[in-house]
Structures are given as C-alpha cells and as structure tokens.
Amino acid sequence: NAGVTQTPKFQVLKTGQSMTLQCAQDMNHNSMYWYRQDPGMGLRLIYYSASEGTTDKGEVPNGYNVSRLNKREFSLRLESAAPSQTSVYFCASSGDRVGYTFGSGTRLTVV
C-alpha cells in the first residue's frame, strides 16, 4: 500500500549509543518531516526537507541530524542518545494535496 514507511517500530538504546531512524515514502512527495511526540506536548517538528537536497531545522533540532538521501527517503540520526530523547518519532510527507501523510511511528526508549 502507498504511504510512509518507518523502521524500526521499536528501539531501546543505551545512553550515548547512536542510531538512525529510516523513513521512506512512495507517493512522489516533495516534502518530508520528522516530528517527535511527547505526552501533553503534541507534535514538535525536529527537521524538515522541503525538497530533495534541502533540509531545515524545526522547533527542536538539537541532538539530531537528518539526511534527505533521495526524493523517497529521509533519515533521522541520533549521534549520542540521551534519556531526554525517549519519545515516539513520526515521519511525514506532503505533496500537492492538502495535509500530511504520516508513518506509524518509531517508539524509542533511551536508558
């Protein structure tokens, strides 16, 4: 089915470990986004990519890096994970139609 695919769905990291969250969309969307969702705080934008080859910081970029590998893929990297990065991470994409299409999320726990 067409949509946004995120991997992995769950991950536990130790403090200081690194990992990359993967996101791919097959809808030929230009724009892609990474959000984190924390209880009572809604979704906060980490980074976004308005088009292939460009990335921009969102509201909470510290501790993260991103790569827009091609039009389909937008990855999020945690270089040195911290407990404050325990969260649910959502990737989304947008094209010509109104609104975003979201992936199902990655639940990350940093211990």
Add this chain to the structure above:
Amino acid sequence: GEDVEQSLFLSVREGDSSVINCTYTDSSSTYLYWYKQEPGAGLQLLTYIFSNMDMKQDQRLTVLLNKKDKHLSLRIADTQTGDSAIYFCAESKDSSASKIIFGSGTRLSIRP
C-alpha cells in the same frame, strides 16, 4: 509566535455528540486541520477547512471556524466507541503544508 491550544481530555457518553475545541494565534493561518490518532498509529487527516469558510460538514463531522476569535471546533455526532482517539488541531499558511503547527491533542474517551 504561532501557537495552537486545545484541552487535553474529553469524555462523552456513547451516542452523544462530542465537541473538541481549539484556539490558534496566527491570524494568517490559511488552512486549519483536524487529525485523528488511534492507539499505536500515526496521525490521519480527518478533515480540514479553509480560513475563508466558517463551516464544513462531512457525514458525522462538523467543523466550525470563528476566524475573528481564532477558534476552531470539531463536532462528532452520535459518538461511537471507534471514535476513541487523540484529536489534533493544526494550522498552516498554505496548501503545500510546508509547516503545519499542531496542538497538543485532545484525548477523547467514550463511556457506555
């Protein structure tokens, strides 16, 4: 700056109407959205309204927009157990959705 606010919880009886409210601060918002998040899933676009409209109806859903007060509401008629979810209000300045600002979400629970 831009801000979208909504209450965190709402409990309604099955069969009643649910009304979820939202306020936003950016008067230049062009699109206002309601997203639904079911447990363990991502957000799904439920409905949206243009800022030049004051009402939009889609089956059991009615969206009301008071642009003067920057107030948006979502009414769900005949609320069912399948409506249990978190509902996010959101706004953006254009249809390409380059930056959608989300509220903190309202958790709707249904009691028998």
